[in-house]
Amino acid sequence: MSETPAAPASESQPSALDREMLEDYLNQHLLGSRPGVPAFRAAADTWEGTPQHAVLARLADGVEASQERLEEIIARLGFTTPVRDRAAGAVAAAGGRLNPVNAVRAKGSGWTQVELDVLTGALQGQSEMWRILERLAPHVPGLDAEEARGLLEQTREYLAEVQRVTDETLLRRFLG
Template identity: 30%
Template sequence: MKNPTREERQWLFRYLEDHLLGATGGVRLFQAAAQTWEGTQHGRTLSRLHDEIDHERSELLTSLRSQGHRPNPAKMVFAHLSAAAARLNPLNVSKAENGPGAQLELEALQSLVRGKEALWETLLALLDDGWSFTGYDRERLTQLAERARGQQREIAAIMVSTAAERFRA
């Protein structure tokens, strides 16, 4: 194990910024999905997942800042513009629980959470190589990776339990 160089840490910060950018849009997509499914048991699940993912995004931003890194302003402007577009819910413009738009919306949510799981797994691997991350230890990163797997299962359960109805005329 060796301490990462300044250049290596900058590479990591860029990677984390990209995840922060994705999380910013992802939070809005979860919010849009929760609104689509509002009034159903799935709406409650998606609303809770939105809250969890929003908290994890804030936690990532806090960790970056506490390590003395300020996210690239241009990337953050892009993130907020993307989040505004996500609020319009381009995957499910009709905001309906049925049809291909709803299916694509759920698939996108699952992909976003899989990407987040990959982030936590990557940080765990770096931790094994001697890196350290303010706010994240092995226990917390493992917990976050497990949570992401659980979130994926919950989204998959919604897809499976509603698929037949979603494609009926």
């Protein structure tokens, strides 16, 4: 009779929460989100005078609200954001507003698409964070799976809107 090998520990068999790891993860996402709001505002400026401007300006407000929700979750879990991260976040936010991706706010250059690609990547990262928090919620007191799921769906909607802006404008940019 052969023995069945022991199954490796899986995510369904969690051990004690590594609070330090979760705190660091959330703070890294918060730090990474700091240039996001100004980047969305800068992208809206790029599209000033077009229907895309209103979409990107609204998304900037939504991304800012999501960032505030992340700050609330960090506080609710009893975590803090190190001073160095707050300072680095302020610098990153300023850099995002300067818009190093599309500094001249050109609608007709390759940078215009890169700017939209950067927004897409930021939202994909944010989506993954909310998905992970949804999965962790049953194991972490203070995390709310419904809240994380709602934020995940909202971020996916934002992502779809940026992709719509891309789809609505790419043929003009790339095919003249």
